[in-house]
Amino acid sequence: MRDTPARKRPESSVYSRMSFFFGLDLNSQHDVLRLVGAGIPTRSCRRALEALGIPAEFVGAKSTMRRRMLAPNSKLNEAESERLxxxxxxxxxxxxxxxxxKAARSWLMTPQSFLPNADxxxxxxxxxxxxxARLVESHLRRTMYGHF
Incomplete structure (x- = not known):
């Protein structure tokens, strides 16, 4: 796993598509595990958050994320890295x-009823x-394969 000037979105594996968001070279689950263990650099975190259009609070506590994002050469902890x-x-x-x-982002950001008797x-x-995440991925797979 190394820094790469990833500007063009890769079209192959899920890992190479994920590379775009971090600006890092991810080719396998092993690369992802190493990245989570080492902690995602905050510059890669900012890049991913911006590309996803989500607030830093989705990754960690607001005050902690604010401090971490301002510190030079800072990294996310393991739990925050895994969440991102x-x-x-x-x-x-x-x-x-x-x-x-655009359609994916709209679907991901629109509140839905996933659980009975819950908002x-x-x-x-x-x-x-x-x-x-497992529930969302299961919903995506069922939709993709026509199992409603």
């Missing part, structure tokens, strides 16, 4: 399913939790 990877993965999978970033929540907000 998860959000990017859900976004990439949504774009793949919709075939269009609607956006799929992106739900994906901040691991179990929520």
């Amino acid at each position: 990877i998860r959000l990017v993965r859900v976004y990439v999978e949504s774009v793949e399913m919709f075939g269009d970033e 609607p929540i956006s799929p992106m907000r739900l994906a901040t939790m691991e179990v929520g």
Whole structure:
């Protein structure tokens, strides 16, 4: 895993598509595991948040994220890194399913009823939790394959 001037969106694996968001070379699950363990650099975090159009609070506590983003050469901790990877993965999978970033972003940011007797929540907000991301990914797969 190395810094890369990734400007053009890769079209191959989910990992190479995720590379675009971080400006890092990600080719495998091993690269992602190493990145999470080492901590995502805040410059890569800012890049991903901007590309996804989500606030830093989706990744970590507001005050902690503000401090971390201002500190030079800072990195996210393991939990924050894992959460950001998860959000990017859900976004990439949504774009793949919709075939269009605008449609995927709209779907991800629109509150929906995922749970009975619960307030609607956006799929992106739900994906901040691991179990929520699994629910969103399951919904995407069922939709993609016509299993409603």
